[in-house]
Amino acid sequence: MPSTSVDHSGVPARTAASAPASGRLRSNPWLTLCAVAFGLFMVQLDGSVVAIANPAIGRDLNASTAQLQWVTNSYLLALAASLILGGKLGDRFGRRTFYLVGVAGFAISSVAIGLSGSIGGVILFRAVQGLFGGLLMPNTLGLLRAVFPPKKFGMAVGIWAMVSAVSTALGPIVGGLLVEHVSWESVFYINLPIGVLALAFSAVVLPQSKNPAGHQRFDVPGVVLLALGLLSVVFGVVKGETWGWTSAGTWGAILAGIVLLVLFGWYETRVAHPLLPMRLFRSSALTVGTVVTALNFFVLLGAVFFVMLYLQNVRGCTPVEAGVRTLPLSLASLVASPLGAALTGRFGARFCMPLGMALQAAACFGLLTWSTDSSYATMWPPFVALGLGVGMVMAASSDAIVGNAPVQDGGVAGGLQATTLQIGGALGTSVLVSVISARVGSTLGGELTAAGVPAAAADSLKEATDAVAMGVAPVSDTMPTQLRAAVVEGSGQAFMNGLHAASLVTGLLCVAGAVLAAVGIRKSAASG
Template sequence: MSSTSVDHSTPPAPDAAPPAARGRRANPWLTLCAVAFGLFMVQLDGSVVAIANPEIGSDLHASTAELQWVTNSYLLALAASLILGGKLGDRFGRRTFYLVGVVGFTAASVAIGLSGSIEGVVVFRALQGLFGGLLMPNTLGLLRAVFPPRKFGMAVGIWAMVSAVSTALGPIVGGLLVEHVNWESVFYINAPIGVIALAFSAWVLPQSRNSGGRERFDIPGVVLLAAGLLCVVFGVVKGETWGWSSAGTLGAVLAGLVILVLFGWYETRVAHPLLPMRLFRSRALTVGTVITALNFFVMLGVIFFVMLYLQNVRGFTPVEAGVRTLPLSLASLVASPLGAALTQRLGARFTMPLGMVLQAAACFGMLTWQTDSSYATMWPPFIALGLGVGMVMSASSDAIVGNAPVQDGGVAGGLQATTLQIGGALGTSVLVSLISGKVGATLTGELTDAGVPAAMARGLQEAKDAVAMGVAPVSGDMPAGLRAAVVEGSGQAFLNGVHTAVVVTGVLCLIGAVVAALGLTSPGRRSADG
């Protein structure tokens, strides 16, 4: 099918539609609908897999280490390819690389279900991450290219809503599929979504790229950035199991940071850099990048231990747990366009701190949770978290992509997507480590307080890793009274860890609110070149 080209080497005038093709390919709202399909597929997949992992491990006889790589291989490939995907789209065509990403992600999803081995699952998960890295940044790049500045904020709000809702719906969809079909269906569901996304996108998306097609491609920058991100993310995801002070963790993270510093130095000395360092001259873009990382640190980290609490401590099925987190999804649905509207009217300096304060309130509200808490104590933090995450996502997306020059829209989208992935990986790993440390320190005492004999409580200390995941170390031959005591003590130790994690997270949110309030400029300001 022929495609009409849109050249956006210079930004459009405010409130003016970008000079594009006529007809359906000139309609920015059709572009938004098209990229929403791909975004929904990637974000949904990221959260449904967590529900499927136990069944994958059981069916394919995978070890815990092998099962970790089902998540880690995807995360590493995605983090390493996001900025590259945005750059390729900016130079050779955002529509082209978005469609390549959709096709590759869909095919890799089907291949995972057909693989029949844990090794195949890991390899195709890595391919999923690679194609997701081509797809995700070009969603924002396409929106930046077709929406005039005054409407871009609302488009980002809807983009953020799709992202947040699909992530929050993951546990429900995954639970239904795993319980009533099989784990393979968690990946097969991407096939119909991908086909619809491909057909609709090929029909409506305009081609947009930079006019500087003769620029030399920054291969050394690609290698340095990929190596640096791989080392950092690898160290982060392994920190939970190796220990944060271990030589392996520190070595991987420090090596990655050194390589990234070298990458930044190199990028200032080449004519056509992969990631133009001039982007960070915009204080709003820099602050937005930092807050994006913190936003997903909170969102993915908190959702991870919330699902452990609901399923392993409270005993809900995956579907029941997912239904109980619906207030989070619904709040995100409202918050993203609301956050975009507030950002347009009052500026990110208002919306971003407000969202961080709401997330802090959600975290501190979880301090009231106990092993037998009623649902009335759960849904208010879910609503506050959903509102906060949605508002910050809209405001930070506008700050990052909206403050980048149009010709760097894909790179800015890749920067945002990379930042949120690293923030999410840090959130899950760091909070699980905090919970594990507190469980280790309090488990024996909580077991004895619950009525477990002291000698047995000391012996059960060896099960602290299971308790840190919300699992009580009980066996079928335990007397009913002793079993109940072990469940009670283990649940309380887990909650001790959760309470530590939410205090730390809440404090970080308040710091983020201060950084956003002090670091952002007055409403409606844009960088001179964006």
């Protein structure tokens, strides 16, 4: 199908009156925003819906806890490794083209996950799904950067952030309904109709846009160094829980990844056409926005992961009930993203970004008041604060990163933001699971004994630390009623110890992010 190219030399000046009749639809930036929202919604929904489906996947496919982690992490690793590449490919060969390829591949691989029939197949096709997501996501922002003038770009990013935050927050509700009333496979099958609708609409309205600089040599060494560096760092963090945080394997993988990323940065300053131009980081607003974006999704995906364990395994909620109880998070995100865009447009990212991180810190510290029998009145305020904070940070950081990049590098900037977002999510899940496991392991015996479990039985139950860290009490039908009740009580309290430790870690990181945003972006403004 023929396409209309967008001029990148400056702000698009074409108007509806001057556009030819056949290209009128593709000259409308708001239709472009609607089109990319479909693909963005699909990817972000999928990223969080799996948290609800994981228990059912584990039961149906006899998967271990480690394998269930890889259902999430194989997707996040592949996505993180391919996002900047996807943005670069779009900048060079056409953002519309790679967006459409990404949508089609994401939908097809989603169906393959549901049909795979084994935990190995699920993990494999989740990785394939992540690769296609890496083609799709960065080009959403690249397309918006190309068609929206600067005065309207902030509001467009606010709506983009709203779609991203709301779809992520809606994942538990949609997933709960599908798992409870259909099957776990349906949480992946749902991407097929969304993908078909996205392809049909996008093929009609999306303009073609790319970097007008002409033919450039592709940075293959840069692609290899970046992908290997990201994979190595995240792999080391993911395996830290099972290998141990003091093991040579864990730190060897992390340090090898850091060395590769440093080498990547050095190499990128010495090639004519780099994969990721280091000049982008001359903007401290862009640099700070990148770090805060990672923190934002570290907190969001990490918190959603352990909150869902608490609601389903400790409190006994069904998937739908757990999803409904997190509805305040979704509604707050819905309000916060356009509000954050408006505040960013008026006061700047240096106001909105620290405010969002402060709200998230309040949410995390609020979780410290939770217990095994907390009322819902204790639960919903942290959900509201978390949703407001995530939405505001998404809007402000998107503007700081993509808004401070040249138009011709819009896809790369979008890839940079999406990469840090997904790395933050992967690290949030992995690090916080490790924090919870470590705290549960150190307190389980004492909590069981305090609850009335005999010392000998408590010692034998220490081997169930992995289950307790997931919120599951190690009881059996053969246990006497009194012992069973004591094990449930002690295990629940040990899990809460882990949840509180994870909440404290995330809260302190949010405070650090708020300070970094306030100081770093203010210096940028002062110097600019």
